[in-house]
Amino acid sequence: MIHNIWIAKDTGECLYHRRYNDDINVDENLITSFLSAIEIFAQNVDSGCEQLETKRYKFVYAQTDNTVTVACIDKQDDDAYIKKEVEAIQNEFKSRFSKMLENWNGRVELFSTMDEFVDKRLSSFNSILGSFKNKKLELNEMIIKQKPKLKLSPQQEKVISLIRYKGTATLQDICKWMKLTEPDAEIAAKSLLHNNIIREVTSA
Incomplete structure (x- = not known):
């Protein structure tokens, strides 16, 4: 913060x-x-x-x-x-x-x-920077169709890869399946959120 x-x-x-x-x-x-x-x-x-x-x-x-x-x-x-x-x-x-x-x-x-x-x-x-640890994340529609132009870190690549594969994922999922520490996963996800590459899943 x-x-x-x-x-x-x-x-x-x-x-x-x-x-x-x-x-x-x-x-x-x-x-x-x-x-x-x-x-x-x-x-x-x-x-x-x-x-x-x-x-x-x-x-x-x-x-x-x-x-x-x-x-x-x-x-x-x-x-x-x-x-x-x-x-x-x-x-x-x-x-x-x-x-x-x-x-x-x-x-x-x-x-x-x-x-x-x-x-x-x-x-x-x-x-x-608000807490989103238990919220599901998904790719923005434009990113589903094309690769992001932004240069990504290895951690960000892992976040995108998992969400692309599963459709949605929480921070806990990212840590578990991509073998990232929670701080690394959180930093990567925050940056992707800021750049509109991923977004929080809205309730129906």
Whole structure:
């Protein structure tokens, strides 16, 4: 699940912060200063920071010339699709406020108008991350007729193979028949759900 999202100036000041639970309750300016410093360091030695991992969390980055957006998710979550949402939020922020930031007076309340956009983008992510362990999964109709264009991981290939063979399968089925660990099966299935390759079976 997603815990927090921050948008900061490249100099470390927190411009925008949205908290979705209290698991990480640290002063936003303190944490954005740290996250921005990591990004500056990464740019000096490489081409920037894609993500930072701790024991429990992932911090997923998106950057523009003068801002950095970072989302905190659980470590077991697949960062591929939260990255897309973070980039969309970053681009929207830039579109709305890039000119304002040129002469920014330090008032962060101006950026609170991002709340609705951010919540909408991240609600789809959190709904995908909802519990579906006991729900049946099936292939989308288009995927039944043709092979997905998306490059798939071996774990994702196994999920698709089993569902194609059985018609429907639960996460427990995938673990049992394809010899995947539950975290691997869950990550693969979540990514396939996000990319509309598989879907939850709807009740009749």
